[in-house]
Amino acid sequence: xxxATGLSWFARHELRLAWREWLAMMTGGRRRRTRAAIIxxxxxxxxxxxxxxxxxxRFAALQAPLDKSSLIVLxxxxxxxxxxxxxxxxxxxxxxxxxxADLDLIMSSPATxxxxxxxxxxxxxxxxxxxxxxxxxxxxDVLAFNGGPRWFAAFGVVAAIGLSAAAFAIAITIxxxxxxxxxxxxxxxxxxxAVIGAGFVIALQIAAxxxxxxxxxxxxxxxxxxxxIAPDADSIAWWPARAVLGDxxxxxxxxxxxxxxxxxxxxxxxxxxADTAVTxxxxxxxxxxxxxxxxxxxxxxxxxxxxxxxxxxxxxxxLMSQTLMQLLYLVPPAIFLWRSFSDSxxxxxxxxxxxxxxxxxxxxxxxxxxISGEDAADLVxxxxxxxxxxxxxxxxxxxxxxxxxxxxxxxxxxxVAPLQAAVTAAGILxxxxxxxxxxxxxxVQAKRSQFRRRQTSSRLATFAEAFSSIGWxxxxxxxxxxxxxxxxxGAMTVAIVSATWKLAPKRD
Amino acid sequence: MNGETxxxxxxxxxxxxxxxxxxxxxxxxxxREFYALVGPNGAGKTTTLRMVAGxxxxxxxxxxxxxxxxxxxxxxxxxxxxxxxxxxxxxDKLTPLEYLEFVAGLWGIAPKTAQATAHELxxxxxxxxxxxxxxxxxxKGMRQKVALAGALVHDPRLIILxxxxxxxxxxxxxxxxxxxGERVRxxxxxxxxxxxxxxxxxxxxxxxxxxxxxxxAEGTLDELRRQNGRTDTSLEDLxxxxxxxxxxx
Numbered sequence: 001x002x003x004a005t006g007l008s009w010f011a012r013h014e015l016r017l018a019w020r021e022w023l024a025m026m027t028g029g030r031r032r033r034t035r036a037a038i039i040x041x042x043x044x045x046x047x048x049x050x051x052x053x054x055x056x057x058r059f060a061a062l063q064a065p066l067d068k069s070s071l072i073v074l075x076x077x078x079x080x081x082x083x084x085x086x087x088x089x090x091x092x093x094x095x096x097x098x099x100x101a102d103l104d105l106i107m108s109s110p111a112t113x114x115x116x117x118x119x120x121x122x123x124x125x126x127x128x129x130x131x132x133x134x135x136x137x138x139x140x141d142v143l144a145f146n147g148g149p150r151w152f153a154a155f156g157v158v159a160a161i162g163l164s165a166a167a168f169a170i171a172i173t174i175x176x177x178x179x180x181x182x183x184x185x186x187x188x189x190x191x192x193x194a195v196i197g198a199g200f201v202i203a204l205q206i207a208a209x210x211x212x213x214x215x216x217x218x219x220x221x222x223x224x225x226x227x228x229i230a231p232d233a234d235s236i237a238w239w240p241a242r243a244v245l246g247d248x249x250x251x252x253x254x255x256x257x258x259x260x261x262x263x264x265x266x267x268x269x270x271x272x273x274a275d276t277a278v279t280x281x282x283x284x285x286x287x288x289x290x291x292x293x294x295x296x297x298x299x300x301x302x303x304x305x306x307x308x309x310x311x312x313x314x315x316x317x318x319l320m321s322q323t324l325m326q327l328l329y330l331v332p333p334a335i336f337l338w339r340s341f342s343d344s345x346x347x348x349x350x351x352x353x354x355x356x357x358x359x360x361x362x363x364x365x366x367x368x369x370x371i372s373g374e375d376a377a378d379l380v381x382x383x384x385x386x387x388x389x390x391x392x393x394x395x396x397x398x399x400x401x402x403x404x405x406x407x408x409x410x411x412x413x414x415x416v417a418p419l420q421a422a423v424t425a426a427g428i429l430x431x432x433x434x435x436x437x438x439x440x441x442x443x444v445q446a447k448r449s450q451f452r453r454r455q456t457s458s459r460l461a462t463f464a465e466a467f468s469s470i471g472w473x474x475x476x477x478x479x480x481x482x483x484x485x486x487x488x489x490g491a492m493t494v495a496i497v498s499a500t501w502k503l504a505p506k507r508d
Numbered sequence: 509m510n511g512e513t514x515x516x517x518x519x520x521x522x523x524x525x526x527x528x529x530x531x532x533x534x535x536x537x538x539x540r541e542f543y544a545l546v547g548p549n550g551a552g553k554t555t556t557l558r559m560v561a562g563x564x565x566x567x568x569x570x571x572x573x574x575x576x577x578x579x580x581x582x583x584x585x586x587x588x589x590x591x592x593x594x595x596x597x598x599x600d601k602l603t604p605l606e607y608l609e610f611v612a613g614l615w616g617i618a619p620k621t622a623q624a625t626a627h628e629l630x631x632x633x634x635x636x637x638x639x640x641x642x643x644x645x646x647x648k649g650m651r652q653k654v655a656l657a658g659a660l661v662h663d664p665r666l667i668i669l670x671x672x673x674x675x676x677x678x679x680x681x682x683x684x685x686x687x688x689g690e691r692v693r694x695x696x697x698x699x700x701x702x703x704x705x706x707x708x709x710x711x712x713x714x715x716x717x718x719x720x721x722x723x724x725a726e727g728t729l730d731e732l733r734r735q736n737g738r739t740d741t742s743l744e745d746l747x748x749x750x751x752x753x754x755x756x757x
Binding site for chain 1: 561562563582583584586587589590591593597598599600601602606609610611612613614615616618619620622623626642658
């Protein structure tokens with residue numbers, strides 16, 4: 001087999017793995033669902049054109065040259081997309097180093113490792129870009145339909161930022177490896193992957209709150225201050241924005257730059273990929289020591305379960321970061337609350353739905369971890385206590401954690417607006433209880449390490465959890481603003497949760 | 509069996525998945541007995557033991573553990589029983605000592621007693637240098653030892669093990685076999701599935717051969733030989749003959 005044939009074979013192998021992994025993510029690992037998943041995806045893509053229409057439809061008439069404010073908003077949106085792709089790429093790269101089972105096989109083969117790992121780098125870039133192209137299609141379609149085919153250039157921009165995001169992800173991960181070692185890199189890279197996209201939006205919101213007293217991130221982007229410090233109209237900083245608007249020259253330059261960046265990363269890092277993989281594998285085999293021996297704790301059987309759950313949550317910073325990521329969205333409202341402490345701004349009402357939504361989502365994640373993510377399911381199932389008490393202990397863990405996180409926020413709110421604090425507390429309770437119940441009805445036996453894929457094991461549970469959190473958030477906000485409407489919203493949310501219960505798998 | 513207490517009694521135990529996995533199985537294991545259940549892959553050994561451990565609900569039949577109906581009073585049955593699966597299920601983020609502390613808590617063992625037993629067990633299994641290391645970096649053999657220690661820490665009267673020697677090195681396997689032998693001598697009942705027929709031959713008081721969900725032969729090695737008219741043959745030859753006869757039928 002010639003070298004080129006060997007490499008093309010490996011490229012096909014990589015793409016096949018990427019495709020199957022994506023398919024498994026979409027189908028929750030069930031092969032029989034492949035057709036249904038593809039049909040579902042097509043329907044989803046078609047349906048996504050509606051929200052896409054609502055979000056970008058009115059921008060279809062935008063044409064170059066744009067004023068500085070519009071350029072800033074468009075560039076920030078593209079940067080946000082890039083940050084999200086970077087986050088996905090970092091996650092993919094980390095998985096290649098720490099979770100792919102084929103590294104031993106590849107590295108013990110007589111293949112030229114830099115070539116093989118170059119292909120793996122390209123494969124990561126293609127899968128990140130492919131996913132981004134898929135997600136951007138409804139938005140680009142809507143823009144092209146309303147504003148003409150020049151908007152199809154946006155696909156080129158998506159490809160360019162996808163390639164550069166993959167290149168940056170690889171460089172960041174390998175540099176982190178060299179600087180802080182495999183153990184910390186795994187954690188830091190995973191946390192970075194989790195917070196990069198959200199971090200950008202939240203940073204804008206915080207800036208908006210601190211500067212203008214509003215939660216709208218556009219307030220910063222369209223401000224005179226932002227225009228004042230922005231570069232001139234002919235700067236390369238605006239290439240992505242100009243390329244999206246159909247400027248062929250900017251698009252070509254952007255694509256070429258991305259390919260050059262990817263090429264440089266491949267040339268610089270493909271040979272280090274192997275060393276990094278070896279170090280990561282060695283790290284996986286090492287053990288961490290816990291604090292020295294201490295006396296065993298007494299207490300009830302449920303107390304043993306609760307203690308175990310809290311200990312496991314505390315010991316897994318990655319899971320903590322994944323779960324608590326939702327709490328990042330609480331930072332802007334918390335700052336908003338702090339800013340509003342001295343005045344009686346009615347805008348403070350806005351923080352209630354954010355808190356309730358976050359509580360629902362956090363409870364869903366924690367409930368999955370405690371109820372479904374049981375690594376020693378056989379042990380717990382053969383223990384001499386009824387399943388109902390096991391479940392109760394696990395639910396208690398979720399509710400205790402939710403109370404610990406949200407009680408301080410509600411307490412501070414109670415000083416500013418007692419009624420709003422009461423409504424918020426009720427919303428948190430209902431949102432958390434609903435999400436926990438949904439996770440309980442749709443529980444499956446899984447490993448905690450599968451947390452990342454929890455949303456694919458039951459689409460219905462995922463959507464129901466999201467809609468119930470949104471529903472309770474809306475109900476809480478409406479209770480404060482339009483109480484009559486809150487009754488309708490609350491009834492609708494109860495209907496969603498009830499319908500989910502009816503559709504849940506029946507158990508003995 | 510008259511006058512003898514049974515640790516486990518199965519009557520008409522049946523379980524069907526896509527096909528019949530366990531077919532109206534009758535089986536009795538005496539108290540203080542080391543019983544080995546052998547059979548080809550897919551014969552129904554693990555399914556049977558999972559039903560006994562309360563991990564699967566049978567479609568029909570009865571499970572009695574030391575006279576307790578395990579289907580109507582599972583908590584009482586589980587209190588005296590331990591289950592060790594072939595794939596050790598432990599928590600990566602806990603140390604062996606913390607894992608045993610959790611197990612002891614689930615079985616309601618007094619902390620002082622549990623702590624002393626846990627130390628003793630882990631040391632006897634050669635895990636002393638790893639007592640305070642998280643299990644995430646452990647080999648499969650070490651994980652299996654931790655799981656086994658977990659099964660023994662609450663001093664069960666009946667221990668059910670599904671392929672407990674899989675993945676263990678020779679020294680560890682000897683440790684485990686020694687520990688199980690000691691438990692039987694101390695009055696415990698052990699039921700174990702294994703594909704290593706030599707282990708069954710050496711350690712078991714009685715051997716049950718299961719094929720296609722039914723018990724096709726049972727007894728001591730000598731009894732099995734006599735039943736099959738082969739007075740001087742190994743368990744392996746007997747096993748192959750029994751399974752082939754069942755398959756032909």
